[in-house]
Amino acid sequence: MALQENDQRSPVAEFDPAFRRDVLEGLSRRPRAIPACWLYDRSGSELFEAITMLPEYYPTRAERSILSRAASEIAGLTGDARAVVEFGSGSSSKTPILLSAVNPSAYVPIDISIDFLWESAERLSAMFPNLPVYPIEADFTGTLQLPRAIENVPRLGFFPGSTIGNLVVPAAVDLLRMMAKTLGRGSMLLIGIDRIKNTDALLPAYDDAQGVTAAFNLNILHRINRDLRGTVPVDAFRHVARWNEAEARIEMHLMAARDVRFTVDGRHFSMARGEAIHTENSLKYGPHAANVLLRAGGWTPIAHWTDDGELFSVILAKEGAARSDPLVKLSQTDAVDRLAFRRVISVGD
Numbered sequence: 352m353a354l355q356e357n358d359q360r361s362p363v364a365e366f367d368p369a370f371r372r373d374v375l376e377g378l379s380r381r382p383r384a385i386p387a388c389w390l391y392d393r394s395g396s397e398l399f400e401a402i403t404m405l406p407e408y409y410p411t412r413a414e415r416s417i418l419s420r421a422a423s424e425i426a427g428l429t430g431d432a433r434a435v436v437e438f439g440s441g442s443s444s445k446t447p448i449l450l451s452a453v454n455p456s457a458y459v460p461i462d463i464s465i466d467f468l469w470e471s472a473e474r475l476s477a478m479f480p481n482l483p484v485y486p487i488e489a490d491f492t493g494t495l496q497l498p499r500a501i502e503n504v505p506r507l508g509f510f511p512g513s514t515i516g517n518l519v520v521p522a523a524v525d526l527l528r529m530m531a532k533t534l535g536r537g538s539m540l541l542i543g544i545d546r547i548k549n550t551d552a553l554l555p556a557y558d559d560a561q562g563v564t565a566a567f568n569l570n571i572l573h574r575i576n577r578d579l580r581g582t583v584p585v586d587a588f589r590h591v592a593r594w595n596e597a598e599a600r601i602e603m604h605l606m607a608a609r610d611v612r613f614t615v616d617g618r619h620f621s622m623a624r625g626e627a628i629h630t631e632n633s634l635k636y637g638p639h640a641a642n643v644l645l646r647a648g649g650w651t652p653i654a655h656w657t658d659d660g661e662l663f664s665v666i667l668a669k670e671g672a673a674r675s676d677p678l679v680k681l682s683q684t685d686a687v688d689r690l691a692f693r694r695v696i697s698v699g700d
């Protein structure tokens with residue numbers, strides 16, 4: 352058994368005070384918003400798994416096909432014997448494709464959901480009996496310490512699923528920089544990023560015919576009722592998915608279909624009919640924007656793959672700036688002043 356116990360396991364809090372704080376604060380501000388990470392409790396994670404199998408939800412299938420087809424090329428670029436560190440591993444369904452190809456020296460899955468983490472760590476350990484597996488229960492958006500056993504091993508970060516799209520750009524840049532710091536000098540990153548495409552394909556992926564995505568979104572209200580002694584009338588809310596063109600993102604909201612009043616942990620809230628709670632962003636990046644994002648985050652893209660439908664990107668990057676990059680020279684920016692500007696999009700606030 353190659354599954355390693357380590358000191359990174361902390362006791363699971365039954366009741367998370369951060370959830371209470373985020374919900375009370377999020378329901379009090381305008382527009383109302385609750386951070387998307389709270390969608391992923393046990394049943395939320397199960398509903399998300401069901402989403403990945405929906406006919407309308409193309410990202411999982413597209414990314415899996417890219418990984419299968421690019422696997423040997425990826426291995427050629429990363430070389431052997433790296434420690435694969437997966438951020439937000441969840442059910443790790445795409446991981447075997449990568450692990451079979453790159454012949455890693457260790458596998459470190461990181462996830463905040465302890466159940467999923469241990470289940471999938473055990474499954475992968477059984478599939479790759481000679482591979483040391485070091486699961487870490489943690490929120491990968493915070494600072495992390497990797498197991499001592501991989502201290503001097505070159506790392507390959509794996510961040511599939513376009514999870515990066517959950518974060519607005521400044522937060523995505525911070526996370527990528529944090530990953531570069533955690534993985535260290537000489538590391539590489541294999542990241543999956545969903546592309547901008549026609550809303551005819553995008554919207555159904557976030558508003559499926561069977562209503563699984565609606566259930567996933569509404570689950571956060573059930574969680575509030577269960578964990579925070581809430582009285583939210585869940586049946587008064589509707590799942591809404593919309594494309595925000597200026598920000599190139601899908602947004603999920605929960606809209607009140609009638610005037611509602613409810614309490615959360617004894618605090619009173621009322622929402623007028625038509626008012627909504629913003630629950631998730633899913634940012635999409637064209638190929639160039641994806642490269643810019645990675646560079647801003649401290650990574651140099653070295654290879655970029657897509658699927659036949661050009662729906663999704665898988666990018667391999669290496670830590671740091673490219674040696675061929677020109678040195679940064681500032682003070683050439685006054686030329687900008689002489690340009691005539693034309694507003695092409697209206698950016699609100």
Ligand code: AVJ
Nearest residue numbers: 402512513514517557564633
């Ligand atoms: C897990 C953030 C990648 O944005 O596509 C799927 C989450 N939300 N359907 C995505 C999600 C609704 C998913 N990510």
